[in-house]
């Protein structure tokens with residue numbers, strides 16, 4: 121079973137992030153993945169307040185160690201994130217900046233949403249994730265104008281079409297493959313007796 125973290129990247133009141141994350145969670149095949157939802161609003165990281173660089177692995181604050189344990193305990197991650205002003209939300213970048221080694225080799229996909237599919241946000245986040253040596257897997261762009269019905273906030277619902285379902289399935293397959301390939305790579309370098 122693959123441990124999959126689904127990060128909810130928006131933190132404001134009446135956000136639709138949890139609606140999108142819930143929909144995704146229900147699309148995840150339960151025979152392949154065990155899902156943990158990591159909601160940045162609940163996790164409540166302050167703006168980066170560690171005195172040492174994350175690359176040192178020296179964490180002064182319990183909130184950093186908590187976040188480190190959460191990211192470290194999953195095999196792969198999907199960042200469910202809105203596009204804000206052609207970029208990513210500050211909370212998502214802040215959560216990435218808190219850690220370093222935890223991201224290395226971690227298969228990560230960006231499931232972005234915005235009126236036109238959040239392409240800028242997804243592209244910019246992929247650049248950031250490569251900087252921390254995550255294994256970036258092709259993500260998904262949900263178009264709010266096509267794929268969301270109802271009022272903004274919790275009353276909204278995802279209305280998928282074949283394109284969204286196909287992209288979501290490919291993303292989850294690619295994450296599973298990346299996890300399996302990573303495991304194989306580790307096994308390959310083990311000495312034989």
Ligand SMILES: Cc1cc2nc3c(=O)[nH]c(=O)nc-3n(C[C@H](O)[C@H](O)[C@H](O)COP(=O)(O)O)c2cc1C
Pocket residue numbers: 130131132134135136137138202203204205206207233234235236237238264272273
């Ligand atoms: C600060 C801010 C900036 C936004 N900028 C964009 C944008 O650049 N492109 C876009 O498609 N939608 C943009 N939107 C609209 C969001 O896609 C929409 O409000 C969505 O519900 C945000 O996700 P959330 O509700 O989970 O926060 C923006 C919304 C906010 C709050």
